[in-house]
Amino acid sequence: MSHTLGARQAQKQKTRQALLDAALRLLEHQSLSSLGLREVTREVGVAPAAFYRHFRDMADLGVALVEESFGSLHAMVRDIRDEQAETDEVIRRTVEVIARYVRQHRTHFRFLARERHGGVARVREAIAVEFQRFAEELASDLADQPESDGWAPEDVRMLADLYVNLMVMTATAFMEAPPDEPEVERQIANAARRQLLLINLGRRHWNRG
Amino acid sequence: MSHTLGARQAQKQKTRQALLDAALRLLEHQSLSSLGLREVTREVGVAPAAFYRHFRDMADLGVALVEESFGSLHAMVRDIRDEQAETDEVIRRTVEVIARYVRQHRTHFRFLARERHGGVARVREAIAVEFQRFAEELASDLADQPESDGWAPEDVRMLADLYVNLMVMTATAFMEAPPDEPEVERQIANAARRQLLLINLGRRHWNRG
DNA sequence: CTCGTGGGCGAACGACTGTTTACCGAATGA
DNA sequence: TCATTCGGTAAACAGTCGTTCGCCCACGAG
Numbered sequence A, B: 001m002s003h004t005l006g007a008r009q010a011q012k013q014k015t016r017q018a019l020l021d022a023a024l025r026l027l028e029h030q031s032l033s034s035l036g037l038r039e040v041t042r043e044v045g046v047a048p049a050a051f052y053r054h055f056r057d058m059a060d061l062g063v064a065l066v067e068e069s070f071g072s073l074h075a076m077v078r079d080i081r082d083e084q085a086e087t088d089e090v091i092r093r094t095v096e097v098i099a100r101y102v103r104q105h106r107t108h109f110r111f112l113a114r115e116r117h118g119g120v121a122r123v124r125e126a127i128a129v130e131f132q133r134f135a136e137e138l139a140s141d142l143a144d145q146p147e148s149d150g151w152a153p154e155d156v157r158m159l160a161d162l163y164v165n166l167m168v169m170t171a172t173a174f175m176e177a178p179p180d181e182p183e184v185e186r187q188i189a190n191a192a193r194r195q196l197l198l199i200n201l202g203r204r205h206w207n208r209g
Numbered sequence C: 001c002t003c004g005t006g007g008g009c010g011a012a013c014g015a016c017t018g019t020t021t022a023c024c025g026a027a028t029g030a
Numbered sequence D: 001t002c003a004t005t006c007g008g009t010a011a012a013c014a015g016t017c018g019t020t021c022g023c024c025c026a027c028g029a030g
Helices: A007-026 A037-044 A048-053 A058-082 A087-104 A106-115 A121-144 A153-176 A182-204 B007-026 B037-044 B048-053 B058-082 B087-104 B106-115 B121-144 B153-176 B182-204
Strands: none
Touching: A007 A037, A007 A048, A007 A058, A007 A106, A037 A048, A037 A058, A058 A087, A058 A106, A058 A121, A087 A106, A087 A153, A087 A182, A106 A121, A106 A153, A121 A153, A153 A182, A153 B153, A153 B182, A182 B153, A182 B182, B007 B037, B007 B048, B007 B058, B007 B106, B037 B048, B037 B058, B058 B087, B058 B106, B058 B121, B087 B106, B087 B153, B087 B182, B106 B121, B106 B153, B121 B153, B153 B182
């Protein structure tokens, strides 16, 4: 069982988490491929050799960070999906949730944006897989909606990809905005809402316009 | 004058270009922040100290690569903008031009995608400036079209951002596709065309839907 | 023809890197 | 209680790195 793990494994996972946290902190101002093993252990305060007790190399740690990042991201979309309301209200809430998520998990999202096309192949592939699963889930949700009646499955998937990309684009814009400027955030949110609105308009007129 | 530069400066620009080419070649499998000065000079076949005759540091070389990359990218949009035809034909040609551009300048575009959110601040900022100029030009073009009658300037800019983002997304998909699989490329092109179509649909119904 | 400019070279520097080794000592299970 | 497992340590290894320093010598201006 796992709910009562010994003090031994507890301490191990504690330093493992410390390594992940330190790495994420350092990755705020550099990319994974330039982040050194010694740099991370120095930040935590452990010997360099201790690193190997938890990860094979830095790419391994990177993949672990991908899982961690997508964990909180899935929580975000669950928030969005569970909302049930009028279309305009759904849009408003969606953008709001994205903004809040980015504010609360800035480092996680910056890591994903930076390493999505970054220099470490294994991490790149891990992120690609997760985003793909993401789009598939959204496509499955969209297919169940009455607005998708008569839509070809490939068109639903196309729409899902469009939504995912818009979400990434919006989150990236929030991420790059200075954290202490609510006016900039309001502008980004406004543009995102209108873009969602325009896409929904196109969606309603897709078959027979 | 510049059309008759001595053999002295000619040789200098030749090695400078060799450094840029070598860097771009090496950046195919790593990111700028992990690319070493010695690595580049070794690839070219010159002494490490020679690097300083052309660039202050690697970030300097990075912004030079940004300018080079956007040079050919501007040529691409000029190709697209000069096309004048029916809407569906414009869409078809647009996606085709993007595909061809990515095929011919794969390394340049991969560099932009990788460093857009990468670990080198100066390069990131240079790319952001160029993309912003990009969206502004497109917005100015869109405003002149009859379809934009009665549109608020901020809505036109919103639409331009949507188009730019879709272009980047499509080009990235082409870039990540294996170069010798025309079937995958056809699928990407097909999805991109339908996404453009859907956005155009929303655009037509923007005021009074 | 002569002389100064400047691109490229080789060598050296101190600092830092990833990885391996043997070892310590506390938590663990019998 | 005793033997064992194992997370963490210190030290050393061979490389690589960015940067600086004279020096060379082909080129270009006078």
